[in-house]
Amino acid sequence: MNVEEPILGAESWTREDLAQVGKILDRSPAHLQGRTVCMELAEQLLFVRTKDGRTRPLRANAVQQIFEQRRGQRNIVLKARQMGLTTWTAARFFLKTITHPGAMTVQVAHAQDAAEEIFRMVHRFLDWLPDELREGPLRTSRQNARQIVFPEIDSQYRVVSAGDRNAGRGWTIQNLHCSELARWPLNPAEILAGLRAALAPGAEVILESTPEGTGGCFYEEWKKADETGTVRHFFPWWMEARYRGTAVDLASLTEEENKLIELHGLDLEQIGYRRHLRASFHGLAQQEYAEDAESCFLASGESIFEREPLERRILDVPEPMETRCNGELRIWLPAVRGRRYLVAVDPAGGGSEGDYSAAQVIDMETGMQCAEFAAHMGGFELAQKVKELACEYNQAWLAVERNNHGSGILALLETVCTYRNIFRQSGQMGWLTSSVSRPAMLSRLNAALVEKPELFMSRELLAECRTFVRLPDGNTGARAGTHDDRVMAMAIGLAARAEMLEGGNRN
Structure with a gap:
């Protein structure tokens, strides 16, 4: 040819x-x-x-x-x-x-x-x-x-x-x-x-x-x-021809904007787009729309969890001693006779798409993560699975988030599964995640990761912590394309454990 x-x-x-x-x-x-x-x-x-x-x-x-x-x-x-x-x-x-x-x-x-x-x-x-x-x-x-x-x-x-x-x-x-x-x-x-x-x-x-x-x-x-x-x-973002906005007034240029114009030849429409980015994305603008190969790394990664202990622990986590249910249940520390445990559950709707239902098994005395369950599962199947897990861990307390799908799971646990050790708040079954309790739960989890990273065994949990970020609207949650179900289950577990210990181990 x-x-x-x-x-x-x-x-x-x-x-x-x-x-x-x-x-x-x-x-x-x-x-x-x-x-x-x-x-x-x-x-x-x-x-x-x-x-x-x-x-x-x-x-x-x-x-x-x-x-x-x-x-x-x-x-x-x-x-x-x-x-x-x-x-x-x-x-x-x-x-x-x-x-x-x-x-x-x-x-x-x-x-x-x-x-x-x-x-x-x-x-x-x-x-x-x-x-x-x-x-x-x-x-x-x-x-x-x-x-x-x-x-x-x-x-x-x-x-x-x-x-x-x-x-x-x-x-x-x-x-x-x-x-x-x-x-x-x-x-x-x-x-x-x-x-x-x-x-x-x-x-x-x-x-x-x-x-x-x-x-x-x-x-x-x-x-x-x-x-x-x-x-x-x-x-950098200005190499994409579509990234243009309304031209700004020449007299309004800041020192930083003038420097960009001088170094990279940006025009007033590109500066207008840059201002729009900063108004819309706030602290995430330099991450999503990088301008240089150094500051974009320093400005990005808006994880709410401390990065250094997280990264160190990911390198050190042990492999589970037992894996069941096609990898959905992983056990690092089996139940020990005489010890007390708590199983924290973040339920989802089930099905092969969307969020996972996640459960964390926590030692009540130490706060140590003993086992983790995560699957596309909901309804009676999930209720039965977490009951079996709680029974295996010495009739553990079950702390189920009662928001959304959780109310149905709690009803099934009480009436169909007839499980007795269900965590209650102010006499009501389950844990309520609200705009008030959520920041405190996540703060408690962050503190535990910093102070006692050895409590956490799951690499998948820590990976979710990596991508649990502050979003452009000011809220927190999983970055697009990732999940936070294990994170929320662990946050529920640590918060419920703290309430029970502070209340003299009583609901």
């Missing part, structure tokens, strides 16, 4: 033609004027859904073009929100997958809903290819929520979430994209290490995220990029 000629007639390509294109994908022939074959092919073949809901050919924006020109074999990208890097990575890796026989591409999103969105994008690339390609060398043998397989070229494309503990196991990966690495749940460094172990020699890797505080896997990867031979890419 002559790389000096325009790339046309893709609909008639054979398997051999695709493989020939794969060999020149990263070249920049003279007639493309600095653009790569990959960029040209993406704009000829691939379609995306635009912000107004239309399906149109992909046109690389400034950020995507700069990344394509600067990227190396290993890359780490620090960026502001919605710069188009995930879209471009999906496009680039899709083209590499269909032009390199035997390739496996894996994109790892921070949450399941994000993984599904990425895969919809990849499916759209496939669906809009010329019929001759889709029915010929790029016919598929499998398409589901996680995988596309091209049997004629022995290649496949997978999109998974970082919560999938089996991601990478038994695979040989040629193209790996880790999206929003700073927001991965559980133990990001461990998951990333497992994926790296699956990389083929010469594999292309892209780690990408908005920042989330100093510390954590993404921050560490960014810091050590030079020593690992990883190319750093930083994209």
